[in-house]
Amino acid sequence: MRMHNPPHPGQVIKQLCLEPLGVSVTQAAQALGISRKTLSAILNGRARISPEMAVRLSIAFGTSAESWLNQQTQYDLWHAEQRRKQLQVTKLAV
Amino acid sequence: MRMHNPPHPGQVIKQLCLEPLGVSVTQAAQALGISRKTLSAILNGRARISPEMAVRLSIAFGTSAESWLNQQTQYDLWHAEQRRKQLQVTKLAV
């Protein structure tokens, strides 16, 4: 179980993609082919990165779609682990 | 871009978890605390493994939640990549 709350990938996108290029949210949304609202939600952690969005990011920013998706997975998993004890599951194997 | 269509994680669950333990779909669904229908859908590739489901699997079968989720990510990503050319995205960086 991971110890630290991983940052949502939106933060990372902002810092690693938008800011270095001096690109505004509006411009980036247009380039990605999505609405400004959708990108804003991602950047501010109110939306997850879908597989399709990961591919869009990889095209626009020349990065690996897999890395964005893995970051999202780590983020989701951490939050799911926080609710682990509330799940009614019977252990079947060691 | 990955070359081969990765198997859906349901196949792997069946082969690596249910069959070695001689556990039926019905029994496994009860242990996981989900409906038989939901498990059947996962095993037959008609449903994805959610973060919560990954945690359930990790409890019941003593496996890593992360590995199930990563498998799902690879599967989703492969299918998203297949539609890469249909996305209207402008390249912003090299």
Added chain:
DNA sequence: GCGATCTGTAACGTGATAGGTTACAGTGAG
């Protein structure tokens, strides 16, 4: 001050997904 631009976000809608229950038909063991 004034207009232009950027930003977050609320209010709506759509289509897809994850989950549930119930019910039915097919298979295989005994």
Added chain:
DNA sequence: CTCACTGTAACCTATCACGTTACAGATCGC
């Protein structure tokens, strides 16, 4: 035949990923 297991269809609900439109606040040039 009977019983357990299985897939799956029909139906419901809640949530999510998108979209458009519209508004309010910040910031900038002039």
